[in-house]
Amino acid sequence: MIETDVLIVGGGPAGSACAWRLNQHHHKALILDQANFPRVKPCAGWITPAVFRHLGITPDDYPYGLTRFSSFKISLKGFRFTLPTHQYAIRRIEFDAWLLERAGTEFNNHRVKNIEIVDGRYIVDDQFSAHYLVGAGGTHCPVRRMLFNPDKALKKDGLIVAKEEEFAYSYHDDRCYLWFFEDKLPGYAWYVPKAEGYLNVGIGGSAQGLKDRKVTLNEHWDLLLEKLEDEGLVTGHDFKPDGHSYYLRSKSPQFRQGNAFLVGDALGLATRDMGEGIGAAIQSGILAADAIANHNSYAINSIPRFSFPSLIGLRK
Numbered sequence: 020m021i022e023t024d025v026l027i028v029g030g031g032p033a034g035s036a037c038a039w040r041l042n043q044h045h046h047k048a049l050i051l052d053q054a055n056f057p058r059v060k061p062c063a064g065w066i067t068p069a070v071f072r073h074l075g076i077t078p079d080d081y082p083y084g085l086t087r088f089s090s091f092k093i094s095l096k097g098f099r100f101t102l103p104t105h106q107y108a109i110r111r112i113e114f115d116a117w118l119l120e121r122a123g124t125e126f127n128n129h130r131v132k133n134i135e136i137v138d139g140r141y142i143v144d145d146q147f148s149a150h151y152l153v154g155a156g157g158t159h160c161p162v163r164r165m166l167f168n169p170d171k172a173l174k175k176d177g178l179i180v181a182k183e184e185e186f187a188y189s190y191h192d193d194r195c196y197l198w199f200f201e202d203k204l205p206g207y208a209w210y211v212p213k214a215e216g217y218l219n220v221g222i223g224g225s226a227q228g229l230k231d232r233k234v235t236l237n238e239h240w241d242l243l244l245e246k247l248e249d250e251g252l253v254t255g256h257d258f259k260p261d262g263h264s265y266y267l268r269s270k271s272p273q274f275r276q277g278n279a280f281l282v283g284d285a286l287g288l289a290t291r292d293m294g295e296g297i298g299a300a301i302q303s304g305i306l307a308a309d310a311i312a313n314h315n316s317y318a319i320n321s322i323p324r325f326s327f328p329s330l331i332g333l334r335k
């Protein structure tokens with residue numbers, strides 16, 4: 020049996036940020052992840068300036084490819100305008116591996132299947148034992164599934180289904196495009212140029228909204244590809260998209276059960292307007308680590324529920 024103080028299930032931004040902060044508090048932690056890093060994570064990779072602040076760095080300190088946007092090209096139900104803003108995009112394959120390495124925490128490539136509580140300790144797959152358990156396993160986190168009550172409200176209203184592809188492409192337009200509620204999509208689509216000649220295009224929408232409108236995400240995906248082609252943004256590319264789902268922030272998520280904590284997508288923290296989840300994952304990971312190290316309560320009220328204030332500079 021491998022014994023540790025804190026067992027973190029999932030080495031994405033939430034788990035890595037938690038481990039990084041625990042390391043600063045000199046707490047022994049171990050990360051378990053079913054994937055080896057660098058790993059692919061379907062994500063547009065848009066991040067706000069606050070992400071760097073939470074990580075304690077400036078954008079100039081980030082060692083991998085970073086795109087800087089001084090405006091977004093927006094289409095809102097077909098009405099087009101340019102929104103001045105100050106945002107960034109990373110490639111998740113680089114960003115997540117960098118966060119994990121930076122955490123400086125022991126890592127074990129392991130897929131968590133079973134969790135038991137024995138004499139106040141969390142026993143995972145009869146192999147790992149810890150006093151604290153952090154569920155950072157994303158949308159299908161086993162910690163949430165096995166130790167927390169199912170949140171029906173989260174499932175009904177907050178489930179976002181998304182499809183995207185990131186690929187090498189010599190794009191000629193380096194601006195970021197966002198289409199909101201285009202063709203009655205209950206969500207938005209994006210075109211995000213990345214550093215070193217990569218492009219990310221995708222689409223995400225409310226699962227319930229699509230069901231209510233009796234349309235599928237695939238139908239909207241096809242409309243997006245037509246638009247990209249028509250506008251000359253992407254031509255002649257044979258798309259092979261990946262699908263994924265995640266939860267928007269619910270009103271009162273259950274985030275702690277004894278010494279088990281949920282962070283990031285395992286908790287469902289993406290902003291309600293833009294589905295921005297990277298910042299919330301990092302912030303919640305840090306808050307959970309502080310609560311463990313300082314024996315404080317774990318509160319998530321400081322994590323923004325909406326992204327728009329930061330887009331227009333109302334929140335730094």
Ligand SMILES: Cc1cc2nc3c(=O)[nH]c(=O)nc-3n(C[C@H](O)[C@H](O)[C@H](O)COP(=O)(O)OP(=O)(O)OC[C@H]3O[C@@H](n4cnc5c(N)ncnc54)[C@H](O)[C@@H]3O)c2cc1C
Pocket residue numbers: 028029030031032033034051052053054058060061062063064065066129130131132155156157158159160161181182183221223263264265282283284285289294295296297298300
């Ligand atoms: C298509 C798409 C586009 C998005 N675009 C953006 C964006 O532009 N900006 C933004 O801020 N957010 C975006 N998001 C949301 C963002 O990707 C997530 O909120 C973020 O990845 C959450 O991080 P996390 O660490 O909680 O989870 P994840 O990054 O999902 O990491 C969870 C980790 O847990 C591991 N794991 C899962 N199950 C197990 C198990 N049983 N045992 C061991 N390990 C396990 C996984 O391998 C994974 O590495 C997007 C999401 C999607 C789907």
